[in-house]
Amino acid sequence: MNHAVTPKGIPLKLSSDCPAEFSLYLTLSPRFHRLQAEHSAPPTRAAFGFKAVHRESPMADQMSSAAQAPSAILPTYARADVAFTRGEGCWLEATDGSRYLDFGAGIAVCCLGHSHPHLVDALIDQGRKLWHVSNLFRIPQAEELARRLVEASFADYVFFTNSGAEALEGAIKTARKYHAANGHPERFRLVTFEGAFHGRTLATIAAGGNPKYIEGFGPKVEGFDPVPFGDIEAVKAAITPQTAGVLVEPIQGEGGIRVPPASFLRALRTLCDEQGLLLVLDEVQSGMGRTGKLFAHELVGVTPDIVATAKGIGGGFPLGAFLTTREAGRGMVVGTHGTTYGGNPLATACGNAVLDVVLAPGFLEGVARKGLALKQSLAALQDAHPRIIAEIRGEGMMLGVRTHVPNTDFAIAARAQHMLVIPAGDNVVRLLPPLIADEEEFAEAIAKLGRACQQLEAGLAAKGNGPAS
Numbered sequence: 001m002n003h004a005v006t007p008k009g010i011p012l013k014l015s016s017d018c019p020a021e022f023s024l025y026l027t028l029s030p031r032f033h034r035l036q037a038e039h040s041a042p043p044t045r046a047a048f049g050f051k052a053v054h055r056e057s058p059m060a061d062q063m064s065s066a067a068q069a070p071s072a073i074l075p076t077y078a079r080a081d082v083a084f085t086r087g088e089g090c091w092l093e094a095t096d097g098s099r100y101l102d103f104g105a106g107i108a109v110c111c112l113g114h115s116h117p118h119l120v121d122a123l124i125d126q127g128r129k130l131w132h133v134s135n136l137f138r139i140p141q142a143e144e145l146a147r148r149l150v151e152a153s154f155a156d157y158v159f160f161t162n163s164g165a166e167a168l169e170g171a172i173k174t175a176r177k178y179h180a181a182n183g184h185p186e187r188f189r190l191v192t193f194e195g196a197f198h199g200r201t202l203a204t205i206a207a208g209g210n211p212k213y214i215e216g217f218g219p220k221v222e223g224f225d226p227v228p229f230g231d232i233e234a235v236k237a238a239i240t241p242q243t244a245g246v247l248v249e250p251i252q253g254e255g256g257i258r259v260p261p262a263s264f265l266r267a268l269r270t271l272c273d274e275q276g277l278l279l280v281l282d283e284v285q286s287g288m289g290r291t292g293k294l295f296a297h298e299l300v301g302v303t304p305d306i307v308a309t310a311k312g313i314g315g316g317f318p319l320g321a322f323l324t325t326r327e328a329g330r331g332m333v334v335g336t337h338g339t340t341y342g343g344n345p346l347a348t349a350c351g352n353a354v355l356d357v358v359l360a361p362g363f364l365e366g367v368a369r370k371g372l373a374l375k376q377s378l379a380a381l382q383d384a385h386p387r388i389i390a391e392i393r394g395e396g397m398m399l400g401v402r403t404h405v406p407n408t409d410f411a412i413a414a415r416a417q418h419m420l421v422i423p424a425g426d427n428v429v430r431l432l433p434p435l436i437a438d439e440e441e442f443a444e445a446i447a448k449l450g451r452a453c454q455q456l457e458a459g460l461a462a463k464g465n466g467p468a469s
């Protein structure tokens with residue numbers, strides 16, 4: 001059942017003369033304190049060439065900050081010394097009451113922003129009824145969400161998970177099982193790509209190929225053959241009688257918002273068809289409306305066999321999924337795969353609420369249009385600050401700013417302006433705003449990034465690297 005909501009999520013009848021994505025959303029608190037920049041710790045440098053196979057941990061780099069109070073959390077992250085107590089729309093409020101413009105959205109997760117009224121209502125409503133029953137029983141909320149995803153996509157079936165990595169695990173298993181069910185269990189290998197990121201489980205670190213995530217964790221999971229991203233001849237050369245398919249992000253996220261030419265994804269489809277291989281897409285970051293289409297592969301008119309997705313699908317509630325055609329999923333029969341939590345009533349009620357908004361008429365078109373406007377404003381910012389910004393790239397609201405200065409310096413300078421952006425590979429910072437962000441928030445973002453650029457230019461000048469602008 002689709003609900004009538006504005007893309008900001010307020011149940012409301014849509015008027016035809018008012019662009020839906022700029023509809024009423026008057027929840028911003030007047031309390032907005034600009035605090036002094038407090039982030040003075042030297043940033044960790046990350047130097048990633050576009051062709052670089054592997055990168056430093058972007059999050060770890062971003063988070064390097066001042067010495068912190070001890071914590072009982074296993075220290076696998078170097079966290080920024082800031083904590084948030086509440087969020088509204090595109091804004092987060094920190095423990096000291098100051099407000100941050102959140103253009104990271106929890107790494108592309110909070111697609112409806114924070115405390116979205118429709119999502120909050122769905123969570124509370126379902127939370128009062130039933131949270132969890134296990135997949136031993138039918139789950140109407142999950143069936144509804146699966147039906148809607150199938151209707152809106154290439155897929156015939158959906159399997160729900162709790163995370164992106166689990167969605168990838170399921171997608172990889174499905175591709176392998178397809179060939180086993182066809183009498184070719186030896187076809188288990190996937191061609192993968194340098195600069196990819198597919199998660200942190202043992203199979204997905206092997207698929208991603210970054211030694212930093214692989215080393216020290218025992219034998220690498222077999223079956224992944226990395227080639228340079230965008231190189232169709234290298235893909236052809238990597239195919240053997242053991243190849244099951246190709247696993248690729250249509251736009252590399254952690255790798256630095258690397259957008260391959262449309263011809264590359266189309267050539268992959270053709271190659272897979274010719275060789276009897278499955279085209280498996282990782283749309284964990286690029287999916288669920290982020291690029292202005294429900295899935296990024298729609299931008300280039302390529303139909304995959306299997307897609308893994310997560311992040312935005314739950315709008316902040318942990319949820320993932322893999323989608324498959326009937327044919328590609330033919331090996332996944334009763335008993336071949338399972339999950340305790342995946343697709344439980346609470347998670348899939350949230351997923352349905354997200355879809356209510358994302359599939360509302362005009363919403364995805366609005367993401368594409370607003371994303372283009374933001375990209376143009378960023379290009380103007382590049383013109384104004386050519387010593388800081390090298391390139392703007394991406395699709396929809398999945399945008400990357402490649403910088404001349406270390407990307408971590410840029411992220412820290414933005415944070416000093418109380419704006420959150422996320423470093424990635426290839427010396428890029430990602431702008432992944434909530435999809436409900438509007439022109440006013442874009443203007444605020446550009447103003448903040450402009451001040452961040454000025455601060456960085458002043459830093460260059462102080463080091464004797466030319467005038468401040």
Ligand SMILES: Cc1ncc(COP(=O)(O)O)c(C=O)c1O
Pocket residue numbers: 107163164165166168197198199200249253254282283284285286310311
């Ligand atoms: C493209 C891609 N695949 C997979 C993952 C892993 O998702 P998760 O962290 O939810 O396991 C991520 C997370 O950043 C991602 O960006």
